[in-house]
Amino acid sequence: MDHVAIFDTTLRDGEQSPGASMDIEQKLEIAHQLARLGVDAIEAGFPVSSPHQFDACRQIAEQVQGPVITGLARTVEKDIDIVRDALSKAEHWRIHTFIATSPIHMKHKLNMEADAVLEKAVKAVSYARGIAPEVEFSPEDGTRTELDFLCRITEAVIDAGATVVNIPDTVGYSVPEEMAEFISTLKNRVPNIDKAILSVHCHNDLGLAVANTLAAVEKGARQVEVTINGIGERAGNAALEEVVMTLNTRKERLGLTTGVNTKQLYNSSLLLSSIVGFPIPRNKPIVGDNAFAHESGIHQDGVIKNRQTYEIMTPESVGKEESSIVLGRHSGKHGFTNRLKELGISLNKEETDTAYQRFLELADRKKEVYDEDLFIIIGQELHNGLGTYKLNYFNVISGNVSVPTATVRIEINDECIEEAATGDGPIDALFNAIDRATKVKTRLARFQVQAVTPGKQALGEVSVSLEIEENISVGRGSSTDIIEASGKAYVHALNKHLMMKQATEAHRPR
Ligand code: KIV
Ligand code: ZN
Numbered sequence: 001m002d003h004v005a006i007f008d009t010t011l012r013d014g015e016q017s018p019g020a021s022m023d024i025e026q027k028l029e030i031a032h033q034l035a036r037l038g039v040d041a042i043e044a045g046f047p048v049s050s051p052h053q054f055d056a057c058r059q060i061a062e063q064v065q066g067p068v069i070t071g072l073a074r075t076v077e078k079d080i081d082i083v084r085d086a087l088s089k090a091e092h093w094r095i096h097t098f099i100a101t102s103p104i105h106m107k108h109k110l111n112m113e114a115d116a117v118l119e120k121a122v123k124a125v126s127y128a129r130g131i132a133p134e135v136e137f138s139p140e141d142g143t144r145t146e147l148d149f150l151c152r153i154t155e156a157v158i159d160a161g162a163t164v165v166n167i168p169d170t171v172g173y174s175v176p177e178e179m180a181e182f183i184s185t186l187k188n189r190v191p192n193i194d195k196a197i198l199s200v201h202c203h204n205d206l207g208l209a210v211a212n213t214l215a216a217v218e219k220g221a222r223q224v225e226v227t228i229n230g231i232g233e234r235a236g237n238a239a240l241e242e243v244v245m246t247l248n249t250r251k252e253r254l255g256l257t258t259g260v261n262t263k264q265l266y267n268s269s270l271l272l273s274s275i276v277g278f279p280i281p282r283n284k285p286i287v288g289d290n291a292f293a294h295e296s297g298i299h300q301d302g303v304i305k306n307r308q309t310y311e312i313m314t315p316e317s318v319g320k321e322e323s324s325i326v327l328g329r330h331s332g333k334h335g336f337t338n339r340l341k342e343l344g345i346s347l348n349k350e351e352t353d354t355a356y357q358r359f360l361e362l363a364d365r366k367k368e369v370y371d372e373d374l375f376i377i378i379g380q381e382l383h384n385g386l387g388t389y390k391l392n393y394f395n396v397i398s399g400n401v402s403v404p405t406a407t408v409r410i411e412i413n414d415e416c417i418e419e420a421a422t423g424d425g426p427i428d429a430l431f432n433a434i435d436r437a438t439k440v441k442t443r444l445a446r447f448q449v450q451a452v453t454p455g456k457q458a459l460g461e462v463s464v465s466l467e468i469e470e471n472i473s474v475g476r477g478s479s480t481d482i483i484e485a486s487g488k489a490y491v492h493a494l495n496k497h498l499m500m501k502q503a504t505e506a507h508r509p510r
């Protein structure tokens with residue numbers, strides 16, 4: 001099978017998405033994860049654009065082994081020299097130089113004639129090739145470039161030493177058939193095309209970035225430029241995880257492979273999302289919470305009998321734990337009883353019927369019925385007796401010269417426990433104080449903050465995942481005060497764990 005090289009530009013084009021800037025430590029963390037993921041190339045940045053960009057590129061080049069490290073340069077010697085200065089210590093490195101070639105960009109942005117653009121491109125590529133082992137050339141706005149000129153400049157830069165020619169759909173204007181035609185034309189009309197790898201770089205303005213990328217690959221492009229979660233300028237770039245999983249899932253039809261370890265896809269997506277603070281939409285293909293969740297009764301029944309009825313790939317193959325049956329008003333009794341079984345709860349027929357009725361009533365009022373709702377349904381009588389934790393008050397002292405300290409009062413079964421603790425930050429101190437009061441041993445597996453209303457007084461929603469006794473318990477809390485929202489979410493997760501324990505113990509199969 002043919003290999004398609006995965007060129008990740010999360011740290012360059014991805015970072016150009018408004019609000020996605022990262023510090024150097026964060027970029028290094030992403031770059032190491034990309035190496036674990038097995039991408040072929042990492043575009044680390046645009047070194048001439050700022051000292052921060054230069055340093056990030058240099059540190060990635062020095063510390064990240066495996067992928068080719070690339071840096072972007074305009075077709076000017078100064079930019080190219082700076083890429084060399086930043087990257088030349090890398091195990092493998094490449095200079096990526098670009099100039100716009102579409103009539104609208106040449107006229108209004110560059111104020112240059114086509115022949116002058118071609119000459120500048122050739123000069124830059126041959127200069128870069130004199131100092132770097134690999135050179136990539138991109139005719140910016142390639143898909144709005146006149147085809148004759150695109151063929152001419154492609155041939156000229158390959159003659160000048162380009163090892164990769166990348167066709168960008170800079171403004172996300174192309175449609176898949178057209179993209180396929182571009183690649184076929186280049187393959188057929190450029191005599192030296194076999195001396196370079198043909199690549200594509202698609203933006204998602206019309207939601208077609210992945211489709212355009214795949215159309216190009218079907219016609220012979222052998223490098224794809226992508227980003228994790230599809231972040232990038234405006235509507236973003238083609239999403240790495242979607243392109244890779246299409247090649248993987250449909251390999252019999254497409255006959256193409258990548259070097260990506262798909263089990264690292266979910267981790268990579270979560271890492272990026274937590275670093276840039278862009279939540280992953282629930283319905284995002286491959287990595288969204290709903291990507292492997294089934295709600296309708298017919299689907300649940302099918303998945304319980306054989307997962308392949310409604311799953312074209314497994315969650316495990318992308319590094320997610322398992323598919324989930326989401327209970328809601330569309331779920332049937334089969335899905336309901338199956339979930340109880342998975343939770344280790346066994347009820348007799350009569351109890352099942354009553355519980356199912358209660359479930360239906362709740363499902364009518366609520367969009368989704370979570371495990372904790374089931375535990376409440378099943379263990380209502382127990383729950384009343386045993387109680388849950390209440391965060392009566394908290395006080396947190398924090399500042400840039402003091403050790404963050406939190407005091408809490410937690411109430412359980414009419415008993416109030418007061419505790420204090422310090423931490424690495426105010427939220428850590430608060431969580432430590434709650435742990436002391438409840439004496440529950442926890443590990444914070446995930447912490448996410450999201451503004452749910454706009455403006456300075458935004459309501460923040462915090463979601464925490466706690467690992468307790470080898471189970472994961474997720475809690476949510478919201479408030480205009482992010483510390484309070486965090487405390488609420490933490491106590492919510494503890495209470496869910498408590499309820500789950502009580503219900504399973506009472507209804508454990510004998
Ligand atoms: O979208 C684009 O044209 C680019 C180039 C620099 C490759 O990002
Ligand atoms: Zn781009």
